[in-house]
Amino acid sequence: MNKSKQKILNAFLSLINQKSVLEITNIDIINESGVAKGTFYHNFHSKDDIIKYSEMKIDRELVHSFVQKYRDENLPPVTPEVFVKIFCETAIPLVYEYRDQIRILHGSDVHEVWRHYLEVHYFRIMKKLFPEDNNFNIRLFIKYVNLVVAFWISNLIPMDQEDFQRKFMNLINNDVLDLPEK
Amino acid sequence: MLKTKWNIAQTYLELVKEHSLLNVTNDDIINHSDVSRGTFYNNFNGQKSIQDYIQEKIANDIITPIKDDLDTREINTNDIHQAVLDISDSLIPTLYHHREMIKLLNDCELNHIWEDLLLDVMTEYMAPVLKNNRGSIKNDRIMLNYINLIIESWITEDNPTDPEAFKAILYQLSKQSITQLL
Secondary structure, three states, X not given: OOHHHHHHHHHHHHHHOOOOHHHOOHHHHHHHHOOOHHHHHHHOOOHHHHHHHHHHHHHHHHHHHHHHHHHHOOOOOOOHHHHHHHHHHHHHHHHHHOHHHHHHHXXXXXXXXXXXXXXXXXXXXXXXXXXXXXXXXXXXXXXXXXXXXXXXXXXXXXXXXXXXXXXXXXXHHOOHXXXXXX | OHXXXXXXXXXXXXXXXXXXXXXXXXXXXXXXXXXXXXXXXXXXXXXXHHHHHHHHHHHHHHHHHHHHHHHOOXXXXXXXXXXXXXXHHHHHHHHHHOHHHHHHHHHXXXXXXXXXXXXXXXXXXXXXXXXXXOOOHHHHHHHHHHHHHHHHHHHOOOOOOOHHHHHHHHHHHOOOOOHHHO
């Protein structure tokens, strides 16, 4: 992994945790991260780039572990149930691992920019897996999953991942207007 | 005066749509809206205050009529599905009428400007039903946000389904699980 990139991302997260992104300049990020000006511009052109990078970094691992798990299960047909199960088993531990980063992004005023990258990205993946499904349903599915995961992780001390995996399956397999207590 | 203020706000949104939220400066807004620096700073402190102004306008133009309509309804505190129908009867035609503005905010990644207000209205209307229904406040929050997401997914499409047809879709979606979307 690129060390400077990580330094810059960490500095950016620490800044957006303190103030509005509209008040943060590239110079602020350079100062906070301690990297040289040239290094910064070699890696990123803008704040948008940094947000995109933070999304891509988690996403790459996520896709990798999803595919790995899918192979381990001997490539079953990708029904919605199989998809949700593998997603739950692979994505939730990763989100938990990156929880600080995700909590800060989610709680900041760039959360929509970040959410947008995420939605566009996952839409492309899911459309490949479920080409027959209508776009509206896929978009809504992604938005909902993102919502419940963000709610979980935005707690300062989120419930542990095994508990949340159970909760997640409940939230996704029951009628939303009639969610069970637990 | 008011006209100038709204012109600046519109210019701001057009710039954000084109260059993204993080790449617009106050100077860009001043140059493109053809007002003097003095006039700009007489009206706004910065971009956050432009966003607040847009939110105020949305509150007046879109949210107040929805609220007034909901106030005329007699809520049945035992029927959560009926309450969702009430909400959709009130919201959907008004939002559809203002869809261009909402789509613009979506393209600017500023959905929270209208969604936060909408969520407040729904939460207030649903409160007696939820109180009556069962306990988990977290699940209630997820449910209300989900209704918001359904509406967001619809109204931000390039050509949203017409309001009457969408009411039926929303009602159907509110009675099924997320896995069934796929």
